Amino acid sequence: FLFAWSLVMVxxxxxxxxxxxxxxxxxxxxxxGLFGNWIKWLFLIIITIGIYSFWVGxxxxxxxxxxxxxxx
Numbered sequence: 001f002l003f004a005w006s007l008v009m010v011x012x013x014x015x016x017x018x019x020x021x022x023x024x025x026x027x028x029x030x031x032x033g034l035f036g037n038w039i040k041w042l043f044l045i046i047i048t049i050g051i052y053s054f055w056v057g058x059x060x061x062x063x064x065x066x067x068x069x070x071x072x
Contacts, residue, residue: 004035015068029067037063 008031015027041059044052 001031001035004038005031008034011064011067015064020070023070023072026069026071027064027067028069029064033067034063 008029011029012027015025018025037059041052041056045056
């Protein structure tokens with residue numbers, strides 16, 4: 001749980017400090033959202049005997065992208 005908290009804090013700091021073409025970025029991810037996804041991903045890794053672990057990195061990047069918006 002603490003690792004999820006630290007990742008959300010780091011992602012929030014990085015994305016909230018980023019400006020693209022004059023537009024600021026805002027990260028809205030939550031610790032509970034990431035931790036819930038980790039539980040789901042762990043379950044899928046166990047069910048598929050480790051095959052799903054190849055997609056966890058991609059799913060994490062997808063979660064970060066869904067939690068990030070541009071502010072005009």
